[in-house]
Amino acid sequence: MAGVMVVEDDPALRGMLREALEKRKYVVITAGDGREAIAKFRPSVVDLVITDLLMPEEDGLMVIMKVKEIKPSTRIIAISGGGKAGPGSYLLMASKLGADLVFSKPFLPSELVQKVKEMLDKH
Amino acid sequence: MSVKKQTRNNDSLTSEKAEIRNCIRQYGKLAGGIAHDLNTIITTIYGYSEMALESLDESSEAGQNIRNIISAADRARELTGRLMDLSLPAGNEKKTVRVSDIIKETVNLIRPSIPHATEVAENITSPEILVSADPLQLFRAFTNLAVNALQAMETTGGRLTITLEKVTAGDRKKLKAGEYALIRFADTGKGMDKKTADKMFDPFFTSRRNSNGTGLGLSLVYDIISDLGGDINVSSGVNEGTVIDILIPAEKGKFVALP
Numbered sequence: 130m131a132g133v134m135v136v137e138d139d140p141a142l143r144g145m146l147r148e149a150l151e152k153r154k155y156v157v158i159t160a161g162d163g164r165e166a167i168a169k170f171r172p173s174v175v176d177l178v179i180t181d182l183l184m185p186e187e188d189g190l191m192v193i194m195k196v197k198e199i200k201p202s203t204r205i206i207a208i209s210g211g212g213k214a215g216p217g218s219y220l221l222m223a224s225k226l227g228a229d230l231v232f233s234k235p236f237l238p239s240e241l242v243q244k245v246k247e248m249l250d251k252h
Numbered sequence: 253m254s255v256k257k258q259t260r261n262n263d264s265l266t267s268e269k270a271e272i273r274n275c276i277r278q279y280g281k282l283a284g285g286i287a288h289d290l291n292t293i294i295t296t297i298y299g300y301s302e303m304a305l306e307s308l309d310e311s312s313e314a315g316q317n318i319r320n321i322i323s324a325a326d327r328a329r330e331l332t333g334r335l336m337d338l339s340l341p342a343g344n345e346k347k348t349v350r351v352s353d354i355i356k357e358t359v360n361l362i363r364p365s366i367p368h369a370t371e372v373a374e375n376i377t378s379p380e381i382l383v384s385a386d387p388l389q390l391f392r393a394f395t396n397l398a399v400n401a402l403q404a405m406e407t408t409g410g411r412l413t414i415t416l417e418k419v420t421a422g423d424r425k426k427l428k429a430g431e432y433a434l435i436r437f438a439d440t441g442k443g444m445d446k447k448t449a450d451k452m453f454d455p456f457f458t459s460r461r462n463s464n465g466t467g468l469g470l471s472l473v474y475d476i477i478s479d480l481g482g483d484i485n486v487s488s489g490v491n492e493g494t495v496i497d498i499l500i501p502a503e504k505g506k507f508v509a510l511p
Contacts, residue, residue, distance in 0.1 A: 152306075
């Protein structure tokens, strides 16, 4: 089964996303910040990364750059609660750095999980 | 009242307004931070509610209760949107940007919400003109002005023309002599009287009493443009439309392309 890494500093949201993805039978690895994410990233296991952008200890933009460097085929979804998208916003920067999709919090997790499925089915 | 006394009163009014603006800015920062954290919490509420609904009959009492939780989360989402509107976009560094790029982004954003019988035109005579600004803040200011113009035409229809040209301004009260980007938002909407026009950039002033507006949108526009060393001029009349001129000091050098 495909592997998904969830990088999110809020433990409740991280736990909820893990549960929602495990229900769909994905192998889920979680990390609470960018540094932990890079330490736990296994190219042979992870096919898709969902990463928050504003986090202590290395932010999501760094995660996107490193992951793309280690395994360029990894699909990436960036999530952020830092406001609306617009020129210069974090979400747009994430797109520019290689995120395939961006979600602005709050979002419906069912929509995120659906996108994960679509992206991994195409993979 | 003597001229001297009136000047002193005007000065104290200006400093009071500056103090209010500063206060709002601080509260705006706080509001933005709270909204950011609340958005994370609301996403978690949505997620567990959706999972709960998957495992029970939606028409049952428990199912209905979960639906009510989701409706409450929807209302909280609306509130965080309004809190976000109180805050300036997260402080990215100022960059040298092309104003025409920001205008294009603004038009792209508002295009889906342009009402029937209303058109938006761009009149860009100096596409190359550069300014030093946070692109997100400038985009926020332009979007705010464009949406306001569309709202002024929502019952009658009309035309919003966004003009960009390079102008030279001499020394005056708020501006240093030099080259400026002039961005003009001219609409053919319902316009406003002088009293309203004089107050439109004041914090908490709104002419739409029944809307959900905070009366802070245009005040933030004023702050964003002032921070850039620029100025805003308004000319309007009832049923004569509104023209808002923004002047921002022009920059030279290499610009940063927008994503």
